[in-house]
Amino acid sequence: MSEIEIESRNLDLWYGSAQALKEITMAMPEKKVTAIIGPSGCGKSTFIRCINRMNDLVKDCRITGELLFEGTNIYGNSVDAVELRKKIGMVFQKPNPFPMSIYDNVAYGPRVHGLRNREELDRIVEESLKASALWNEVGDILDRSAIDLSGGQQQRLCIARTLAVKPKVILFDEPCSALDPISTAKIEDLINTLKHDYTIVIVTHNMQQAARVSDHTAFFLLGELVEFGKTKQIFELPEKKSTEDYITGRFG
Amino acid sequence: MKTNERIIELLLFLSAATAVTIVALIIIFLLKEGLPVLVKVGIIDFCLGMKWNPIAIAGEPSYGIFPMIVASFYVAIGSLIIAVPLGLACAVFLAEIAPSWARSILKHAIELLVGIPSVILGFVGLVLLVPFIRDHFGGWGFSILAGSIILAIMALPRIISISDDAIRSVPREYKEASLALGATHWHTIRKVILPSARSGIVAAVILAMATSIGETMAVLMVVGNTPILPTPIYDILDPVRPMTSNIVLEMSYATGDHASALFATGIVLFIVVAVLNVISHRALKSKMGTRR
Amino acid sequence: MTSLISPATSDRAAKVMLWVSASISILTLLFILGYIVVQGLPVLTLSFLLESPRLSGAEGGILPAIVGTFCLMLVTLLSAVPIGIGAAIYLAEYAHEGAVTRIISFGVECLAGIPSIVIGLFGYAFLAIYLGFGFSILSGGLALMFMILPWIVRVSEESLKAVPSGLREASFALGATKWQTVSRVVLPTAIPGITTGVILGIGKAIGETAVIMFTAGSSLLMPTSLFDPVRALPYHLYILASEGISDKMAYGSSVVLLVMVLVINLAAVAIQRHYGRHHVRN
Ligand SMILES: Nc1ncnc2c1ncn2[C@@H]1O[C@H](COP(=O)(O)OP(=O)(O)OP(=O)(O)O)[C@@H](O)[C@H]1O
Ligand SMILES: [Mg+2]
Numbered sequence: 001m002s003e004i005e006i007e008s009r010n011l012d013l014w015y016g017s018a019q020a021l022k023e024i025t026m027a028m029p030e031k032k033v034t035a036i037i038g039p040s041g042c043g044k045s046t047f048i049r050c051i052n053r054m055n056d057l058v059k060d061c062r063i064t065g066e067l068l069f070e071g072t073n074i075y076g077n078s079v080d081a082v083e084l085r086k087k088i089g090m091v092f093q094k095p096n097p098f099p100m101s102i103y104d105n106v107a108y109g110p111r112v113h114g115l116r117n118r119e120e121l122d123r124i125v126e127e128s129l130k131a132s133a134l135w136n137e138v139g140d141i142l143d144r145s146a147i148d149l150s151g152g153q154q155q156r157l158c159i160a161r162t163l164a165v166k167p168k169v170i171l172f173d174e175p176c177s178a179l180d181p182i183s184t185a186k187i188e189d190l191i192n193t194l195k196h197d198y199t200i201v202i203v204t205h206n207m208q209q210a211a212r213v214s215d216h217t218a219f220f221l222l223g224e225l226v227e228f229g230k231t232k233q234i235f236e237l238p239e240k241k242s243t244e245d246y247i248t249g250r251f252g
Numbered sequence: 253m254k255t256n257e258r259i260i261e262l263l264l265f266l267s268a269a270t271a272v273t274i275v276a277l278i279i280i281f282l283l284k285e286g287l288p289v290l291v292k293v294g295i296i297d298f299c300l301g302m303k304w305n306p307i308a309i310a311g312e313p314s315y316g317i318f319p320m321i322v323a324s325f326y327v328a329i330g331s332l333i334i335a336v337p338l339g340l341a342c343a344v345f346l347a348e349i350a351p352s353w354a355r356s357i358l359k360h361a362i363e364l365l366v367g368i369p370s371v372i373l374g375f376v377g378l379v380l381l382v383p384f385i386r387d388h389f390g391g392w393g394f395s396i397l398a399g400s401i402i403l404a405i406m407a408l409p410r411i412i413s414i415s416d417d418a419i420r421s422v423p424r425e426y427k428e429a430s431l432a433l434g435a436t437h438w439h440t441i442r443k444v445i446l447p448s449a450r451s452g453i454v455a456a457v458i459l460a461m462a463t464s465i466g467e468t469m470a471v472l473m474v475v476g477n478t479p480i481l482p483t484p485i486y487d488i489l490d491p492v493r494p495m496t497s498n499i500v501l502e503m504s505y506a507t508g509d510h511a512s513a514l515f516a517t518g519i520v521l522f523i524v525v526a527v528l529n530v531i532s533h534r535a536l537k538s539k540m541g542t543r544r
Numbered sequence: 545m546t547s548l549i550s551p552a553t554s555d556r557a558a559k560v561m562l563w564v565s566a567s568i569s570i571l572t573l574l575f576i577l578g579y580i581v582v583q584g585l586p587v588l589t590l591s592f593l594l595e596s597p598r599l600s601g602a603e604g605g606i607l608p609a610i611v612g613t614f615c616l617m618l619v620t621l622l623s624a625v626p627i628g629i630g631a632a633i634y635l636a637e638y639a640h641e642g643a644v645t646r647i648i649s650f651g652v653e654c655l656a657g658i659p660s661i662v663i664g665l666f667g668y669a670f671l672a673i674y675l676g677f678g679f680s681i682l683s684g685g686l687a688l689m690f691m692i693l694p695w696i697v698r699v700s701e702e703s704l705k706a707v708p709s710g711l712r713e714a715s716f717a718l719g720a721t722k723w724q725t726v727s728r729v730v731l732p733t734a735i736p737g738i739t740t741g742v743i744l745g746i747g748k749a750i751g752e753t754a755v756i757m758f759t760a761g762s763s764l765l766m767p768t769s770l771f772d773p774v775r776a777l778p779y780h781l782y783i784l785a786s787e788g789i790s791d792k793m794a795y796g797s798s799v800v801l802l803v804m805v806l807v808i809n810l811a812a813v814a815i816q817r818h819y820g821r822h823h824v825r826n
Contacts, residue, residue: 057713057716082719085716085718086718090713094710096708096714098714099732109718109719162717
């Protein structure tokens with residue numbers, strides 16, 4: 001059993017007066033993939049956006065309870081959200097490369113954190129693009145605009161951009177939902193490789209994907225955590241009726 | 253890092269507050285310079301006084317700007333009488349019947365027209381329009397008519413583009429419903445499209461009026477600038493002096509109460525234009541309110 | 545309807561009328577431009593552009609007025625751009641909804657609606673007299689800045705708001721601070737739109753006369769410092785025409801002014817075209 005990296009305890013979240021998360025308690029182990037599944041609007045995105053405090057940017061968003069990262073409550077007073085996000089990266093549903101060159105996209109994070117040395121930057125860019133399996137395709141067109149890449153390439157670029165900051169955790173919010181099957185397969189392969197070095201939390205609507213890539217799975221429904229456990233067990237022997245209904249597609 | 257961010261936010265806030273600060277300063281300085289005369293003469297007498305005689309050789313100077321207030325409205329309304337029908341027709345043309353080549357020509361023409369400095373329009377008015385009016389309609393040539401025409405040319409692009417927007421924002425279904433009932437295109441434009449776009453068009457017209465009243469150079473060069481009411485009052489071939497011209501013409505040599513009276517003219521102008529702007533905004537807002 | 549004219553006929557008649565209206569508008573414009581250009585082109589010689597005026601402008605050239613206009617635009621640009629873009633960034637990226645923000649936006653709206661002659665009066669009382677800048681490039685340039693500031697704020701704010709929020713999120717998720725996100729991602733992405741707006745703003749300022757009459761002065765000497773008075777080109781044109789000094793010179797000045805405005809507007813269009821596809825270099 002590996003160590004617990006992220007743990008939420010009785011986490012409640014309100015958007016204004018609407019409660020979006022109710023008493024979420026779960027623990028995500030280090031260097032494993034945790035999948036979050038559930039019907040649309042059940043709070044999956046809301047939950048993973050709590051982990052790197054992206055919800056700070058939403059006004060009227062109120063959070064109670066604890067979310068521990070490496071043992072400290074990230075909603076504690078001494079935690080700086082900007083520092084936290086260096087350690088917990090995020091890849092979004094829609095690929096969102098900056099309108100800059102491929103190189104500048106990947107170098108953005110290190111530069112923002114003060115790195116100026118060109119050789120060092122070159123090295124990080126190359127490493128990150130290799131790690132995100134994009135180097136072969138873009139290695140000699142680093143000056144091209146990132147906007148010119150295909151959707152799947154853009155998403156892998158966004159992953160490279162996240163890797164360049166050297167985070168410990170990577171959050172994926174439906175990273176493949178805007179992509180074709182081939183690009184999806186590439187990203188799944190990538191996640192399988194990345195989990196040796198990173199703790200990964202992935203939101204997905206695709207049951208097979210959850211089954212293929214994750215070690216643990218959490219099922220959310222209407223802002224509540226219904227069931228959490230080993231992926232194999234959730235998919236083969238779910239404890240709750242609603243989990244089974246959802247997984248077998250009989251939800252309604 | 254944190255303090256850096258704070259300082260930047262403060263600087264940005266200060267930039268953002270500049271506009272409102274300038275507006276406040278404008279009001280303060282107008283009042284500071286203009287109030288002395290307003291108090292001395294009395295606001296009513298200043299606004300309704302018929303006689304503008306700031307440098308009296310014998311006796312008391314008098315500061316009455318009623319003829320100039322009338323003149324400002326006179327030329328502005330005159331310009332609307334010309335520009336509104338023409339502008340509306342162009343807007344309907346643009347939005348409803350223009351083939352794309354005609355649309356692009358008219359659009360570019362409008363952009364060009366907006367760009368022409370008003371002093372150039374005034375100059376053209378001075379060398380072409382004023383002699384034309386003198387030769388063909390009589391009078392001195394410098395006249396309400398000349399001012400109205402020049403202002404109409406300036407107001408045209410504004411009226412066209414706002415009305416065009418208003419017409420375009422009329423839901424397609426209205427138009428289709430009418431056409432489906434067998435109405436002709438023109439009937440549909442007149443009975444369905446224009447009424448639905450009415451408040452947007454009204455806003456455009458009032459805004460054009462505010463801008464015309466505030467316009468200086470183009471009018472100044474063609475209206476003749478005599479500070480009395482036209483006689484008879486409906487004689488559009490008579491010269492007049494709008495408020496803006498009054499300020500420009502005398503500011504360079506005015507001192508004391510005289511200068512103060514010019515600032516007071518500025519106050520009245522400011523208020524008139526502000527009120528019209530507010531009404532225009534209201535008209536636009538109410539349009540937003542009634543659209544679902 | 546008991547009309548004598550059939551609907552089809554009135555439809556056709558109305559359409560003819562609309563075509564006529566559109567043609568009148570275009571012809572008026574063409575006539576004005578054509579007239580100025582035809583009258584003014586013969587005056588345009590190198591010496592007209594490069595000489596100082598003699599006999600109050602009845603002879604010689606318009607160089608000091610061109611230089612004066614140029615200096616005024618420089619001051620206007622240098623003051624309006626940082627303040628205007630700063631204000632837009634605050635409104636688009638930092639401001640929270642509330643009374644303060646409403647007052648700030650209201651102030652921008654108000655300033656936009658103030659007649660230019662009132663801004664001129666204010667510039668005279670505040671800049672020239674109260675702050676002691678006198679009739680000078682500085683006073684005139686700042687007064688023009690007051691006039692185009694709202695425009696620049698609005699255009700910039702729109703360009704900033706058009707930047708997809710996904711880019712901001714991506715930057716924050718990489719551990720960038722607010723200002724890093726704004727300055728390195730949002731602003732560069734919005735720059736083409738902002739630049740176009742700024743250039744168009746200068747196009748508005750360059751032909752403005754009422755604002756500078758009592759702030760920039762009317763000296764026809766070459767300026768040597770920020771505190772020297774200058775006579776901008778549109779004011780020179782006004783004096784030539786209204787004092788009956790020389791229609792010929794006035795036509796020439798008009799053409800020069802028109803060309804300046806035209807070049808500025810075309811530059812704005814060119815920038816918009818060029819950056820149709822966004823690509824920013826770091
Ligand atoms: N910024 C916000 N302000 C207010 N309510 C929000 C906001 N973001 C999400 N919500 C609400 O919170 C609830 C959970 O939304 P969330 O985006 O987390 O769902 P999700 O599980 O990710 O759905 P999907 O699968 O469609 O992405 C929804 O009811 C949504 O309407
Ligand atoms: Mg979601």
